Amino acid sequence: MQSLSDGTLLDAIRGLHWPARRATRGAAHGSHRSHRIGSSPEFMQYREYRPGDDASKIDWKLYGRTERVNVRQTRDDSELRTTILVDASASMAYPLPGLDKWTMASAIAIGLAAVAIGDRDPVGLAVVGGTGVEVLPPRSATNTVANIQRVLGGVVPSGSRPLAPVLAMLRTSRRVAIISDFLGDADALLERAAELVAAGREVFAVHIVAREELEPRTLGSLVVDPEEEAIRRPLDEDGLEEYRSAFARWREELASSWRAKGIVYHLAITDEPADQVIRRIVTPAATAAVTGEPS
Amino acid sequence: MTVLAPVYLLAAGLVAAAVVAIHFIVTAEPRTVPLPTARFAPLRPVRTQARWLRLQDLLLMALRVLAILAVGAGLAQPVLDPPRRDLTRILLVDRSRAVADPAEVADSARALYREGDAVVLFDSTARRVQAGALDSLAALTRSPARGRLSAALIVALRTASEMRERADSFELAIISPFAAEEVDRATDSIRALWPGGVRLVRVAARADSAAPAVVAFDGEPDDPLRFALVNPRSAADTASSNVLVVRGTPDGVDSAWAANGDRALVHWPATHTRADGAPAPAVPPPWTARAAPDSVGGLAAGDAVVVAPFERWAAYEEAGGNAAGRVVARWVDGEPAAIEVPHGAGCIRTVMVGVPARGDLVLQPRFARLAAVLTARCGGPVQPGTLDSARLASLAGEPATAHAAGSALPQPEVSRSAVAPWLFAAALAFALAALVLQRRMARLARPSGAGRDA
Numbered sequence A: 001m002q003s004l005s006d007g008t009l010l011d012a013i014r015g016l017h018w019p020a021r022r023a024t025r026g027a028a029h030g031s032h033r034s035h036r037i038g039s040s041p042e043f044m045q046y047r048e049y050r051p052g053d054d055a056s057k058i059d060w061k062l063y064g065r066t067e068r069v070n071v072r073q074t075r076d077d078s079e080l081r082t083t084i085l086v087d088a089s090a091s092m093a094y095p096l097p098g099l100d101k102w103t104m105a106s107a108i109a110i111g112l113a114a115v116a117i118g119d120r121d122p123v124g125l126a127v128v129g130g131t132g133v134e135v136l137p138p139r140s141a142t143n144t145v146a147n148i149q150r151v152l153g154g155v156v157p158s159g160s161r162p163l164a165p166v167l168a169m170l171r172t173s174r175r176v177a178i179i180s181d182f183l184g185d186a187d188a189l190l191e192r193a194a195e196l197v198a199a200g201r202e203v204f205a206v207h208i209v210a211r212e213e214l215e216p217r218t219l220g221s222l223v224v225d226p227e228e229e230a231i232r233r234p235l236d237e238d239g240l241e242e243y244r245s246a247f248a249r250w251r252e253e254l255a256s257s258w259r260a261k262g263i264v265y266h267l268a269i270t271d272e273p274a275d276q277v278i279r280r281i282v283t284p285a286a287t288a289a290v291t292g293e294p295s
Numbered sequence B: 001m002t003v004l005a006p007v008y009l010l011a012a013g014l015v016a017a018a019v020v021a022i023h024f025i026v027t028a029e030p031r032t033v034p035l036p037t038a039r040f041a042p043l044r045p046v047r048t049q050a051r052w053l054r055l056q057d058l059l060l061m062a063l064r065v066l067a068i069l070a071v072g073a074g075l076a077q078p079v080l081d082p083p084r085r086d087l088t089r090i091l092l093v094d095r096s097r098a099v100a101d102p103a104e105v106a107d108s109a110r111a112l113y114r115e116g117d118a119v120v121l122f123d124s125t126a127r128r129v130q131a132g133a134l135d136s137l138a139a140l141t142r143s144p145a146r147g148r149l150s151a152a153l154i155v156a157l158r159t160a161s162e163m164r165e166r167a168d169s170f171e172l173a174i175i176s177p178f179a180a181e182e183v184d185r186a187t188d189s190i191r192a193l194w195p196g197g198v199r200l201v202r203v204a205a206r207a208d209s210a211a212p213a214v215v216a217f218d219g220e221p222d223d224p225l226r227f228a229l230v231n232p233r234s235a236a237d238t239a240s241s242n243v244l245v246v247r248g249t250p251d252g253v254d255s256a257w258a259a260n261g262d263r264a265l266v267h268w269p270a271t272h273t274r275a276d277g278a279p280a281p282a283v284p285p286p287w288t289a290r291a292a293p294d295s296v297g298g299l300a301a302g303d304a305v306v307v308a309p310f311e312r313w314a315a316y317e318e319a320g321g322n323a324a325g326r327v328v329a330r331w332v333d334g335e336p337a338a339i340e341v342p343h344g345a346g347c348i349r350t351v352m353v354g355v356p357a358r359g360d361l362v363l364q365p366r367f368a369r370l371a372a373v374l375t376a377r378c379g380g381p382v383q384p385g386t387l388d389s390a391r392l393a394s395l396a397g398e399p400a401t402a403h404a405a406g407s408a409l410p411q412p413e414v415s416r417s418a419v420a421p422w423l424f425a426a427a428l429a430f431a432l433a434a435l436v437l438q439r440r441m442a443r444l445a446r447p448s449g450a451g452r453d454a
Helices: A008-012 A060-066 A100-118 A144-153 A164-168 A186-198 A237-260 A274-282 A284-291 B006-027 B046-076 B102-112 B133-138 B149-162 B187-192 B224-228 B235-240 B252-259 B365-374 B389-396 B420-445
Strands: A029-033 A043-048 A070-074 A082-088 A123-129 A132-139 A175-180 A202-209 A221-224 A232-235 A264-269 B032-034 B085-094 B118-122 B126-129 B167-176 B198-202 B215-218 B243-246 B264-267 B288-294 B298-301 B304-307 B312-315 B326-331 B336-343 B346-351
Touching: A008 A100, A008 A274, A060 A070, A082 A100, A100 A123, A100 A144, A100 A175, A100 A202, A100 A274, A123 A144, A132 A144, A164 A186, A175 A186, A186 A202, A186 A237, A202 A237, A202 A274, A232 A237, A237 A264, A264 A274, B006 B046, B046 B420, B085 B102, B085 B149, B102 B133, B102 B167, B102 B198, B118 B133, B118 B149, B126 B149, B149 B167, B149 B187, B187 B389, B198 B389, B224 B365, B243 B252, B252 B264, B252 B336, B252 B346, B298 B336, B298 B365, B304 B365, B326 B346, B326 B365
Parallel strands: A082 A123, A082 A175, A175 A202, A202 A264, A221 B032, B085 B118, B085 B167, B167 B198, B215 B243, B243 B264, B264 B346
Antiparallel strands: A043 A070, A123 A132, A221 A232, B118 B126, B288 B312, B298 B304, B298 B326, B326 B336, B336 B346
């Protein structure tokens, strides 16, 4: 898995953009197309050129005078307030001791935040775990990604607090990414997410699945749900195939139900490079494919 | 079956019970492993899984318990009891130099012997015939050694202890001429340890066994040793002597002379370091030359002890192939100074003691007594005569036909169980089987790859 500490993940996703799936109604300036069509673009300010900026917006006359590369910012560039909701329940602390699911969720959250910040979108974070809900309001400051990384690094997944109530409070965000294994309140979460979509928000669902959940290796034992002790079932060679098919069926049903509500659903396996998952999420073509919409 | 150390069996039982208890405590709850997606596992009764596990667990527990019990049983030394008899005889058969006719001794022993009885042959030492007692009696020959009833009685007591579970009572029979020399100061004390009468079967004593030593001397005329001997005859007069002392190197004639009669050839080298500086004579085997001759200052042979600067130049290793030699004299530090080995009907005695050429030691009575022992007839000095009727009655006890009860005999000091090694082997097999089964179960229960769970 790519390391967050040495910056290899951020290097791998440098230059990516996370465009809005449709034109926004945002009042503040940003990199997304605005609904304010018909009026000529109104100049607001110059900003120093950054890699990834649209080259057509470079003011070459200004470059000729000052020999400094600046881009023109106009009112038609709207920003997209983004909040990343991360599930830190006990089921994310698996498998021990590597906590691959939590590591993957953190990497995706940080990566998406970095891409959004690169697009000058304010990014916030909401982490729901056993100790409570930790929230970072959306900010577009340059240290936002570092703050998100710090918060996630201090979280130890535990408990089984529901995500749906927290999602309902994120109505101010134009874009919400839910990173979870959806083994908790998946139905209520889907209901709240559908309400957000109906309200014109973009909702992304990133489903984290551990390789060890797909191919359990602890056979012949009594497997126990860490969030629900009452679920204790024997798992041996005979029951393995039945387990696999039931788990696959549930994943398919989950993906179908979320996509049917207009939510972008992505599956992330823990042994997959995080940058590939991020690339899949932010790429418009891939997003259209997973929601069934034309790109 | 008799268990020699039942406490080990009891201890093994307690340990096995503890193992069973621990097993059920530990296996009451099957091993649980966290899995967030456990809800997708088929919903089966846990009991089904537990039964599958329990079968192997029970087998593992049984193997462990069997291993513990087998070790305990092996340490407890179980002995399978042979068929018990009413009466078992222990026959002490004399083959010493006092016996006139070994065939008469063998016939007397055969008359008493029954299958299952024990036969002990003795002269100066005693040994039990483990197998083929009748064959041993048929091949019985007379030994040149002096008989010792004390040694025979000790072996009889030990044998009776080992056989105490095989019979209700024991009868001790001694077939011997009962020469006076066969009894020593310890005989009565040892006899008193036998809890019953002793049947005495007297055979003819050898007529010449009590003949005194008549010493012939083959050495220099001025040899100091000559003066220590009582009336030594010349070497040419061996026809009328039964002991020949050779100060030089014995030849074939001397050896044949000793072998063809109850005669003792005493090889007593005159000196080791020659005054004229000539090479020293070779040390006769099985003696070995010492790196440097020395003197430990004292010598003991029989009842004679002499402290004098005797020269010591040879060493004798008692262990190993030299076990047949009988030590006649020892230095004060315990090393042998003279040995006697059987040679045909007689014996050859090697005395590696340097006699001081100076001084009057050889003229002193203490040295004369020492020389008498070293130049005695084969088997040591002869004490003439046989035991009188009163002495025999004391030896037989009252009444002589009273048998010793098996329960009155002492427990054997060391008893070995023939079953114990098999029990230990079985314990090892059980332990290995348990180990294999445990590993197999662990392999099935643990992840096979690099992934790790709680």
